Amino acid sequence: MAQMLPAGLVASAVVSASSANLGPGFDSLGLALSLTDEIVLETTHSGLSVIVEGEGADQVPLGPDHLVVRAIECAFNALGTRAPGLVVRCRNAIPHSRGLGSSAAAVVSGLAAVNGLVAQVDCERLSTGQLIQLASEFEGHPDNAAAAVLGGAVVSWTDRTDEGPRYAAVSLRLHPDIRLYSAIPEERSLTAETRVLLPTRVSHDDAAFNVSRAALLVVALTERPDMLMAATEDVLHQPQRAPAMAASAEYLRLLRRHNVAATLSGAGPSLIALTTATELPTEAVEYGAAHGFTITEMTAGEGVRWAPGVTVPG
Numbered sequence: 001m002a003q004m005l006p007a008g009l010v011a012s013a014v015v016s017a018s019s020a021n022l023g024p025g026f027d028s029l030g031l032a033l034s035l036t037d038e039i040v041l042e043t044t045h046s047g048l049s050v051i052v053e054g055e056g057a058d059q060v061p062l063g064p065d066h067l068v069v070r071a072i073e074c075a076f077n078a079l080g081t082r083a084p085g086l087v088v089r090c091r092n093a094i095p096h097s098r099g100l101g102s103s104a105a106a107v108v109s110g111l112a113a114v115n116g117l118v119a120q121v122d123c124e125r126l127s128t129g130q131l132i133q134l135a136s137e138f139e140g141h142p143d144n145a146a147a148a149v150l151g152g153a154v155v156s157w158t159d160r161t162d163e164g165p166r167y168a169a170v171s172l173r174l175h176p177d178i179r180l181y182s183a184i185p186e187e188r189s190l191t192a193e194t195r196v197l198l199p200t201r202v203s204h205d206d207a208a209f210n211v212s213r214a215a216l217l218v219v220a221l222t223e224r225p226d227m228l229m230a231a232t233e234d235v236l237h238q239p240q241r242a243p244a245m246a247a248s249a250e251y252l253r254l255l256r257r258h259n260v261a262a263t264l265s266g267a268g269p270s271l272i273a274l275t276t277a278t279e280l281p282t283e284a285v286e287y288g289a290a291h292g293f294t295i296t297e298m299t300a301g302e303g304v305r306w307a308p309g310v311t312v313p314g
C-alpha cells in the first residue's frame with residue numbers, strides 16, 4: 001500500500017533549460033543553460049490546484065494533464081507514495097516550443113520536487129539515475145532530460161533491453177573559454193512536428209560523417225574549442241528541418257559564415273552558438289535583431305536543485 005504523505009509539506013525545485021544535439025550529437029549530446037524554471041509543491045488535505053506564472057501561463061492545462069503534475073504522479077508511483085491533495089506553483093522563464101528543453105525541465109522539476117517532499121518523512125528518494133530514467137521516458141530520448149538533471153554538458157545514451165529502453169548519461173567538463181549565446185525567435189515549433197521530416201534511413205556516408213563530428217565535438221567542448229566549427233557540422237537532421245523554419249535556417253547559415261559555431265537548439269527554432277570570442281559579430285547581431293531573434297549571452301546551467309521548503313541550494 002502506498003505511503004500517504006501528510007498535508008502541510010512544502011518543497012521546491014529549480015531546473016535549467018537545455019540545448020540538445022549541438023549539431024551532430026542527435027539525441028545524445030546536451031547542454032544545460034542558465035535559464036531556469038522553478039516549482040513550489042505543497043501537500044494539502046484534498047484536491048489539485050495548479051498555478052502558472054510566466055512562460056506558458058495562458059497555454060498549458062491547469063489540472064492533472066499539466067506536465068509537471070504528470071511527473072509528480074510518476075515520482076509518487078516510483079516511490080510508492082501519495083498525497084491527499086496538492087498545490088503546484090510554477091514560475092516559468094524557459095520559452096515553450098522553442099527547442100530549449102521546456103518539457104524536460106517541467107518533468108525534471110516535478111520529479112525532483114517530490115524528492116523535497118519525501119525528504120521530510122521516512123521515505124526513499126529518487127536517485128540521479130532514476131531522475132534521468134523517468135524524465136527520459138517522458139521525452140523518449142535522454143539528451144535534454146540528462147542535461148536538466150546533471151547540468152553542464154552531457155553525453156547520454158540508450159540501452160535496448162527486454163524491459164524497454166534504459167537511459168543513462170555522463171557529464172563533460174565544458175572548456176572555460178567557451179561562451180554561449182542563444183538566439184530565440186517568436187516563432188514556435190514542436191519536436192513532434194519537425195521529427196517527422198527526418199528520414200527513417202540514412203546512408204553509411206552520412207552516418208559516418210555525423211559519428212566523426214560527434215566524437216570531435218566531445219573533444220572540442222572539453223579540450224579544443226578551436227575545433228568547434230568543424231565539430232558542430234551535421235547532415236542528419238538540421239538540413240532536413242530547415243524548410244520548416246526558414247528564418248532560423250538562414251540565420252544559422254549567416255552565423256556559420258561568420259565563423260560562429262551555431263546549431264539548431266534541439267529541434268529548433270532557437271539557435272545556440274558556441275564561441276571563444278568575447279562577442280558575436282556585429283552583422284550577425286543586427287541581422288538577428290532585425291529578424292525577430294532575441295540574442296542572449298548565457299552560461300552553462302546547473303543541475304536540478306531541490307529542497308524541502310521554498311529555498312533551493314545555490
